[in-house]
Amino acid sequence: MDGMAGQKSSLTWAVNIAALLLVVLWTIPTAGLLVSSFRDRDQISTTGWWKSMTSQEQSSFVRTGAAEDQVQDGDLYVLEGDLVGEGQSLSAWGTSARDPGAFAPGESTDVDGATLTVTEDGQYRMESTAPFEMRRGERIFVITESPPSFTTENYSRVLNAQGIGRAFMNTMTVTIPATVIPILIAAFAAYALAWMEFPGRALLTAAVVGLLVVPLQVALIPLLRLHNEIGIGKGYLGIWLAHTGFGLPLAIYLLRNYMVGLPREVIESARVDGATEFQIFRKIILPLSFPALASFAIFQFLWVWNDLLVATVFLGNTRDELVMTGVLRELMGSRGGDWEILATSAFISIAVPLLVFFAMQKYLVRGLLAGSVKGG
Amino acid sequence: MELFLLAVSTIAIGVLGCVAWFWGSNYVLDSILPPRGPNAGANIRRAGMVRPWLFLGPAILFLGIYLVYPVLNSVWLSLMNASSSRFVGGDNYGWLIGDSKFQESMINNFLWLLVVPALSTLFGLIAAQLTDRIRWGNFGKSLIFMPMAISFVGAGVIWKLIYEYREAGAEQIGLLNAIVQALGGNPQTWLSLQPWNNFFLMIVLVWIQTGFAMVILSAALRGIPEETIEAAVLDGASPWQIFFKIKVPQIMGTIAVVWTTITITVLKVFDIVFVMTNGQWGTQVLANLMYDWMFRGTPDYGRGSAIAIVLMVLVLPIMIWNIRNVRKEMR
Structure with missing residues (x-):
């Protein structure tokens, strides 16, 4: 028995250490960006961010004053x-480049x-009995x-x-309507697919999955x-419509799966009591489906906020129209070496999704579990 | 401020419009076929045949215009010339087969398909198994899951900082080169180091997708009936045997789901390549190649569409598999 207990505790240790290693490995990249965004330009370009927590030793040289000073x-x-x-x-x-630390203070x-x-x-x-005559100062390392x-x-x-x-404002403007509108459209469709009898229901459900x-x-x-032909062109209206269309299959699928699981008796008895389908x-359905609605809202929010492709295609590409991913992409091209700007901009653009993520993680996980097509 | 008003009024118009449609159409239906009076029974039945389509109407409209029509239209456009003015038959596809960039993209996409789903699922499985067994597991899960919330572009910046290069001997500010140099190696410009640069791009997606795999697989692992594990413990199975011979076989279905879901994400991979290398140094992939043809000086819609259709065809088997699964479930 003793042996088993001992084995168990060493296994627990191994598991803890392995898990810690994995978590650290997955967190370090983001941590590096966060730390870098708080360092000044010179520091970023001379030392690694992981050294920023300790004092830094730097060597350089300074010239003394010259004769006129x-x-x-x-x-x-x-x-x-x-x-x-x-x-x-x-x-x-020190006084020579070969040994810059020759003397103590x-x-x-x-x-x-x-x-x-x-x-x-x-x-x-620097003292001398004879006047100094040099035109450039001495180097002191x-x-x-x-x-x-x-x-x-x-x-x-x-x-x-x-x-x-x-x-940031542009991204907000794109994201919020593109999150709200599909939810409403999808909720009605999902209800019909889940609780109404009509020919072609199975086919439509399969089409949504497809x-x-x-x-x-x-x-x-x-x-x-x-969009160009019907006069919408490039702009917010176009991107809202596009995101609504692209988000609908997932929205309908998630909500339908959730609504199918609602208790049949509640809905049947309401029907018997003479409630219309709309009532x-x-x-009944909307309030009960809140968790699924929240799940989808988070998905859609993250997806639209983080999207680059749809925004580049459906929104203009001038400076005033860019969303944050677009600006970030442009900065990567034009200011590739300016890490203080890149890191800070990147962190601003991922701050909102991270906030939403940590605040609403429960719903996100629930949505993921319901949204992945169940395997046979 | 103007923008804010525009956004708010769009939400208002959108929401009100939806509500007006759903409420109004139902109201109209109920007044044409009132569910009371002498014909109540027949009216309810007839209204019941129309009503689902009122509920589904806007969704079908959107799905039709924004997903079904584009697929069909793309097939048609891929058979036309650059400006879609003349029918050219299979010319665009013929050109694709001979194009070296397309061949490179196909090979790279294939590599991505081999590596990313496998590694993400593997790490996800390990992470799920490890974090399920420790006290701070939920906290750990959150942190591994976190990259899911980060945009591909943001992830591009994050990893570019890791791959940053300074000359040999100089102080490295990129973590990877710092480690390599500390171990006595020579720093590299990882993103132009062929053919390995592809793998350095893949790592970014693995980093993002592992959390997804972990969340789903962790739920599946917890769903395994306790008895099977207890029986194995009583029979003297080691932890490794329990994991590989008892647990993994029972969640094979879920592993397949995770694998295919990541596969679809991988097929469409665009942002990571676009912002980190833009397809240079032998890292081109289909989605980025398509973007190239679409937005090059004069866009070539024929070739662009042909590449899009290739993507669509690659996704098709998974689509069919998903539909079959769902139909099986609905029966």
Whole structure:
């Protein structure tokens, strides 16, 4: 018995560690983006984001003042100045590129007949009995430590300047109607498929399941031409209609599956009591189907918010019309190396879906379970 | 502000319009065929034949215009020339077969189909099994599931940061190259490293889809009757045997569903390739190739449609399989 218990606990440990590893692996990419969006430009381009939590050692060089900066102090000619920036501390310094950390702060050395001293607070003082004559300052190499520092500046910059604020509004404008309208249309259709007897019901249900997997790509060219011919052109109306059409099969399928499972007695007794179908739908079916409606609403919201293809095809591509995925795509092309802008914009665009995801996860999971066609 | 008003009024018009249609049409039907009076019985029966179509009307209209018509129209357009002005028969398909970019796309799509569903399902299964057995499992599940909410474009940015390249010896800011360099290797420009760059793109989709697989498979695992597992434990089966010989066979149906669902997503993969490599360095896929032909300087609707139809044909077997399953269930 002892052996079994021991085995069990070591297995539990292994499971915990394996799970932790998996979770960390899946979280790190997003964490990297989030951390990067709070770092300033120089930091992002010089060190990895995973190093941002600890103090950073950097080496660089600073030039002293030149001949014209010298002041006379008694018999001595003196050059003075500051070597480190704000918030940094000096850990070592030197006078040649080969050994930039040769001296500790507070030590002195000779440079071309002058005495150079660097104090701990990063002040240097160069003294000489003869006047300095160099036109360019001497190079002093410094190794500095900067404490971890984060900034929200990227966010204010991106929201104001990169068109992300405008794109955020555009995305909202596309998403909300494109989420609400299909729900209503689908709910009525799903009720008919679930609870009304009529010829062709099985065929229609099968058709909806079939349409579930039609690749969007097939619809693009014909619909673009159709929209142009009937005068809708490119714009919000077109994209709302398109998203409504594309979202309907899933909506009808999810809602039908849910409604079929509602208790038969409730609906039958309402019919016996003389309620019209419209009343049954509004007073019984709709309230009872709330979980399924919520599931679909989340799906559609995430899908429309995250969509790039439909937006590029059905909405114009000028700066004012772009949705967030569109702006992000454009930034990846034009500002590919500016990680502070890219990371921040990307995080703004995924913040809303993440919020919805964490707040409504229960409904999302329920919808997924109901929505995947059950296998034989 | 204008936009906001536009959006709000659209919602209002849309919702009111739907309500008006459903309520109004039912009202009209009830006043033409009143369910009372001398003919009540016959009227109810006749109204019952019409009413489903009132409920289904808008949905059928939308599905017809936005999904059925485009499929048929695409078939027709794929037999026409670039501007759809002249019938060219099978020319576009003939061109496809000989086109090197199309061949590359087919091979890549095939690779995606082999790798992504398999890895996503495998990781999903592992994640489901692991997180079901630990106390903080639900929290862990949330985090693995989270990439589902992130757009493909957002995921593109996230992973581009991981694949970022700096010259050998320099401080790496991309995680992958930092690890490679720390282990003594040479940093690479992963996204143009043929043919492996395809796999670096696939990883992004695996990362997104694993959560989906995990959620569904976890529910299936929990649905396995306790008795079968208890019996196996009593017979002295090891945890591995229980998992592979008792649990996995019982959820084969669900695994198939997860696999096919991810397969469909993979066939349509567009955004990831579009934003990360745009099909360069041998990473072209069908959906992106189609986009190319559709939006190139002068769009070629014939060739674009032909590629779309190829996609449609590839999806067809899964469509038929799904329909058969649903019909079996409805009987």
